[in-house]
Structure formats: C-alpha cells, structure tokens
Amino acid sequence: MKQYEIDGVPALFVKATGPLRAGLMFRVGRVDEPLPLAGVSHLAEHLALHRHGLMDHHANATVDATTTHFHTSGTAAEVVTYFAKLCTGLIDLPVDRLGVVREILRTEAAGRGGGVNASLPLWRYGAQGYGLVSYAEFGLNQISGDDVRSWVTENFTRDNAVLWVAGDDVPADLRLDLPPGRRRPLPAPTSALPDTPAYYHAPVDGIVMDTVVPNGVAGQLFAALLERALYRELRLESGISYTACADYSSRGDGMATITAYADALREKHTAAVNGFVDTFRQLAKAGIDEQELNAVRTKALQSLAHPEYEASRLPGVAANLLTGQPVPTVDEVSEGLRSVTAADVHTVATEAYANALLQVPYGVPADTIGFTPAPTTSDAAVEGRRHAARSGDGQTLIVADDGVSVTDRSGSALTVRFAECAARLRWPDGASVFLGLDGITVSVEPTLYRVDALDLAALERDVPEGLTVTMPERSPDQIPQPERRGLARRPVRKTEFMILAPITGLLAWALVSLANAWRPEDGEFAEKLLLVLLVAVAVCFVRVFLVGLYRIRFGRW
Structure with a gap:
C-alpha cells in the first residue's frame, strides 16, 4: 500500500486487477449531526451526486456513523469524471433540488428497516454522539439550503478527506478540487448507563448484545x-437458534464495538437468553481455550493471503487515517495475530462482559442473569404546573420553566429538562415530543392531557432556540385519543358477564323451584328465603342486562 497526496488530499493506492476502484471518504457522519439537523450529511451526499445523472458504471455513496463515503469503479476516464463532477457538486450544491431530494430520502427511510440492534446505541450513549444513529433523520423536515451549504463548507474539505484507489495505476489526470478546511474530531463518548453489564426489554424476537x-x-x-x-451452544447443541453471530467494528477513537445476535422462537426466548448469557459469561470467567483460539487465529491469518486483502481493507485504512488511528502493514497485522495470547484475549473477554448491554424480548424475565436493568425513568420530576390525563389513568403532565415531566400513580417520572434536551419535535396540531440527552422521551399531547393554551405557549418561549424540529401534519388517525376508562375495563366486564349470567340463571331456577314448592305452613323462614332470592335475582338480572347492553353497544361480542 502506497500513501501520497492529490491536491492536498491524503491518498492510498493498492495495485489490483480488474476495473479501477476508488473512494473519497470524509470524516463526518451521523454522530456529528445535532438531532435538529439529522440527515444533513445524507442530503448533501444526494445533492452532490445530482449532476452525475444516470451513470453507465458503478457508483454509490453512503453515510454511516462517522464517515461519508463516495465510491465508484470503472475505466480511468470514468473515475476521473466521477470525482471531478463530485467536487463541483460539493462546491456548488444544486439546492434548488432540495425539496425533491428530501422526498426521496423520506421514501428511502420509510422502506429501510432499522435492524435488530437499532436501539442499542440510544440505550448505551443517549441522544448524543454515538447514540444519534438510533434516531430518524428528523432534520429532513426542515433543513434549508443554507443549512446544507454551511454543513458542506465546514465538513467536505480536502483537510477532512482521504482518497483510496485500487487498480493498475492512479490516473494522472485525477483531480480533487476541494476547498481547505479542518479535520473534524470524533465526539467524546457519552453514557446513559449508570451500571453495566445491563439489559433492557424491546419488541424483538431475538437477543442482541x-x-x-x-x-x-x-x-x-x-x-x-x-x-x-454462541453458534455451537445455541444452534448445534441446543437447537434454540438458527442464526448466532458476532460482529466487530472500530469506533474510531481507540475503542471498538462487538455486537452479537441470536434469534429464537417466541416460546424459546427465555432459554435463548439464558444460553446466550451463560455462553458469554463462560468465556469471560473460565478463560480462553487454546485450541479454539488457534482455530480463529488460523482463519484470520488465511484471510491475509487472499489476493484482494490489501484492496479490500482500503476503506477501513482511510477511516483510520481520518480518525488518527494506527495503520498497520499486512506484516504487522500478521505478527499481531501470531503473538496474541489466550491471556490477552481473556482480558478482552472480561472487559467485554463488564461493559455489555443486552437487549431481550418483552416478557422474558431477566432479573436472574446477573445484569442490571437499564434506567427507564428519571430521578425526579420538574416542579411546575400539573395537568391530569383525560383518561383518568393517574398520569400527570407537569410543565415547568426548565422542563417537562410525566408522572404516574406510583410516582415514577419521565423528565426532560430544557438544558439537557437534544431536540423537541413539534406538530402543527400542538403536540410535542421532547428527546433528552439521556435518551428519555416525554410526549406532550393536548388530546391526552388537560393542558391549557397558556402552557403550550410557554413551551414555545422556554425551549432553547434551535432545538425545535417542525414535523409534517398528522392525519386524524395518527393523533392519539384518550382511552375512556370504561373501554379499558372491557375485558373485566366480559368476565363479569360470563360469571354473572349463569349465576343469575341458577338463582332464578332456585326461586321458581322454591316458589312452586312453597306452602303456607312452611313458616316465616321460607317466606324470608323467597324474598331474599327474589331480590338477588332482580339485582343480578339488572346487572347482567346493563353489562350485556354495554357490550352490544360497543360491539364486543
């Protein structure tokens, strides 16, 4: 691998067969975008490529957590033209296309799944830095042309870029006409977890860590x-999972993220969680088997001999250069693999277990696995004006000058203070959602709480400037409505009807039987018994009639 510069941009070259491949990577991604501007890098990427039109050779671009990457393959002339047009597009963004591109990206987002691990960054880091990748691109609803231009001017510069090329040679006429700038530093890692290892529940059908x-x-x-x-334990031996895998990715700041996943049928969720955690714990507590270590070491060493290895690692090396991480040669990578010991790996296993965050399916008891529940509530509510829920379920919205809270009957609170707010989403119908830096969310729905216009206006005044994101208008069926307490009791009333109806019939049968058998000489006790049965039948009949009428009215048969 050779390193040099083109027009002030650091460049990497590896001689390789096949079509010429090249990529231009910038050190800016989702972790750098404040939530009110979330999606601005994605918008810039699409706008910059607009002038390329339809291309007859492969070309694409991606925005990930820490980088924006434009890459292509084709003939030397095609690659040169691609980067020339790209640089022109970045310098002179066609912002008149902003509305069209915004709709394209919203459509793309609607068809894109978040992945089984989509919420893990939010729970680990909160709504800032590395946790921002868990959130939607809220900024697409309001980012202006000036916003995109400012973002590109700051981040898409020659001092914040690295070029990589794999092929027979670097085209002599390849130019990168980019303005000067500065290298963007990575954000400092944050934490929304007081303790680890930790777990939380999510509506998923697998286990992710x-x-x-x-x-x-x-x-x-x-x-x-x-x-x-995990594959041996959960698939081969117990047959609980079909997929059991793990992934390793550099975070760019000297640390890396390991993500592991195992699927399972709903009825086997508990067994899957226990097997997953037991397997992980065994590696951390019992040590590393030398034979197993040699097996994965051999596989890793074999990959270094692949003829495409040097070319395939070019994007990763470019990312390392952009984040200031070491760039080892192939020989240095090989030596590192050969010299690592079981004790070295066991040290990592112990740290991995201590820092773990586990996502488990709802309904699976996780209090026995030795992990701490991740926080789902705030330490305290704000002191302010209280507004009861219209449903009468005991929830209360509290609006204060410094934040908002929602509390329930137990005293648990969800709180977002404006000084620690990542964004406020606001809809035209008056609703707001406040996203706290710690990952806590508070919803203010005028249809659900008896909140007055005065406090809604106060939110406009007290929320810091620049945090509000204007959301598109909601259709009536998207606006939540309070659930009437009577409706919430439908299951109870169904049970009441099913029990009371046969009892009423039984009492009526007893009343008729005793009345037919009654004689004047039976005495006062028999008369009182008949009177009690008559009253009981009347009361039960009225109740059964009312409950039955209620259920017919609401179509609950």
Whole structure:
C-alpha cells in the first residue's frame, strides 16, 4: 500500500486487477449531526451526486456513523469524471433540488428497516454522539439550503478527506478540487448507563448484545471466539437458534464495538437468553481455550493471503487515517495475530462482559442473569404546573420553566429538562415530543392531557432556540385519543358477564323451584328465603342486562 497526496488530499493506492476502484471518504457522519439537523450529511451526499445523472458504471455513496463515503469503479476516464463532477457538486450544491431530494430520502427511510440492534446505541450513549444513529433523520423536515451549504463548507474539505484507489495505476489526470478546511474530531463518548453489564426489554424476537472493548487484534479474535461459542451452544447443541453471530467494528477513537445476535422462537426466548448469557459469561470467567483460539487465529491469518486483502481493507485504512488511528502493514497485522495470547484475549473477554448491554424480548424475565436493568425513568420530576390525563389513568403532565415531566400513580417520572434536551419535535396540531440527552422521551399531547393554551405557549418561549424540529401534519388517525376508562375495563366486564349470567340463571331456577314448592305452613323462614332470592335475582338480572347492553353497544361480542 502506497500513501501520497492529490491536491492536498491524503491518498492510498493498492495495485489490483480488474476495473479501477476508488473512494473519497470524509470524516463526518451521523454522530456529528445535532438531532435538529439529522440527515444533513445524507442530503448533501444526494445533492452532490445530482449532476452525475444516470451513470453507465458503478457508483454509490453512503453515510454511516462517522464517515461519508463516495465510491465508484470503472475505466480511468470514468473515475476521473466521477470525482471531478463530485467536487463541483460539493462546491456548488444544486439546492434548488432540495425539496425533491428530501422526498426521496423520506421514501428511502420509510422502506429501510432499522435492524435488530437499532436501539442499542440510544440505550448505551443517549441522544448524543454515538447514540444519534438510533434516531430518524428528523432534520429532513426542515433543513434549508443554507443549512446544507454551511454543513458542506465546514465538513467536505480536502483537510477532512482521504482518497483510496485500487487498480493498475492512479490516473494522472485525477483531480480533487476541494476547498481547505479542518479535520473534524470524533465526539467524546457519552453514557446513559449508570451500571453495566445491563439489559433492557424491546419488541424483538431475538437477543442482541453489544459491548465496548479496546480496538486491536485481541478484540477481533474474541469476537470470532464469541461467534463460534454462541453458534455451537445455541444452534448445534441446543437447537434454540438458527442464526448466532458476532460482529466487530472500530469506533474510531481507540475503542471498538462487538455486537452479537441470536434469534429464537417466541416460546424459546427465555432459554435463548439464558444460553446466550451463560455462553458469554463462560468465556469471560473460565478463560480462553487454546485450541479454539488457534482455530480463529488460523482463519484470520488465511484471510491475509487472499489476493484482494490489501484492496479490500482500503476503506477501513482511510477511516483510520481520518480518525488518527494506527495503520498497520499486512506484516504487522500478521505478527499481531501470531503473538496474541489466550491471556490477552481473556482480558478482552472480561472487559467485554463488564461493559455489555443486552437487549431481550418483552416478557422474558431477566432479573436472574446477573445484569442490571437499564434506567427507564428519571430521578425526579420538574416542579411546575400539573395537568391530569383525560383518561383518568393517574398520569400527570407537569410543565415547568426548565422542563417537562410525566408522572404516574406510583410516582415514577419521565423528565426532560430544557438544558439537557437534544431536540423537541413539534406538530402543527400542538403536540410535542421532547428527546433528552439521556435518551428519555416525554410526549406532550393536548388530546391526552388537560393542558391549557397558556402552557403550550410557554413551551414555545422556554425551549432553547434551535432545538425545535417542525414535523409534517398528522392525519386524524395518527393523533392519539384518550382511552375512556370504561373501554379499558372491557375485558373485566366480559368476565363479569360470563360469571354473572349463569349465576343469575341458577338463582332464578332456585326461586321458581322454591316458589312452586312453597306452602303456607312452611313458616316465616321460607317466606324470608323467597324474598331474599327474589331480590338477588332482580339485582343480578339488572346487572347482567346493563353489562350485556354495554357490550352490544360497543360491539364486543
């Protein structure tokens, strides 16, 4: 691999067969975008490529957590033209296309799944830095042309870029006409977890875990060992899972994220969680088997001999250069793999277990696995004006000058203080959702709480400027309505009807039987018994009639 510069942009070159491949990577991604501007890099990427039109060679671009990457393959002339037009597009963005591109991206988002691990960053980091990748691109609803231009001017510069090329040679006429700038630093990692290892529940059908370890060969080998162990235990031996895998990715700041996943049928969720955690814990507590380590080490060493290895790692090396991480040669990678010991990997395994965050399906008891529940409520509510829920369910909305809270009968609170607010989403119908930096969310729905216009106006005044995101108008069926208390009791009333109706029939039968058998000489006790049965039948009949009429009215048969 050779390193040099083109027009002030650091460049990497690897000689390779096949069509010329090249990529231009910038150190800006989702972790850098404040929530009110979420999606601005994606908008810039699409606008910059607009002038390319339909291309007869492969070309694409992606925005991930920390980088924006434009890449292509084709003839030398096609690659040169691609980057020339790209640089022109970045310098002179066609912002007149902003409305069209915005709709394209909203359509793309509607058809894109979040993945089984989509919420893990939010729970680990909160609504800031590395946690921002869990959120939708809210900024697409309001980002202006000036916003995109400012973002591109700041981040899409030659000092914040690295070029990589794989092919027979670097075209002599390849130019990168980019303005000067500065290298964007990575955000400092944050934490929304008071303690780890931790867990939380989610509406999923599998088990997902991520953890943070020092970036290096030992971590890569541990991820491979964890995948082997999970596959052996959950698929081959117990037959609980079909897929059991693990992934390793550098965070860019000297740390790396290991993500592991195992699927399971609903009736086997509990067994899957226990098997997953037991397997993970065994690696961390019992040590690393030398034979297993040698197996994953051999596989990793074999990959270095692949003729495409050097070319395939070019994007990763470019990312390392952009984040200031070491760029080892192939020989150095090989030596690192050969020299790592079982003790080195066990150290990583211990740290991985200590930092783990586990996502488990709803309904699975997780209080026995030795993990701490991740926080789902706030420490305290704000002191302010109280507004009861229209449903009468005991929830209360509290609006204060410094924040908002929602409390329930138990005293638990969800609180977002304006000084620690990542964004406020506001709809034309008056609703707002406040997203706290710690990941807590508070919804203010005028249809659900008896909140007055005065406090709704106060939110406009007290929320810091720049945090509000104007959301598109909602259709009537998207606006939540209070659930009447009577409707919430439908299951109870169904049970009451099913029990009371046969009892009423039984009492009526007893009343008729005793009345037919009654004689004047039976005495006063028999008369009182008949009177009691008559009253009981009357009361039960009225109740059964009312409950039955209620259920007919609401179509609950």
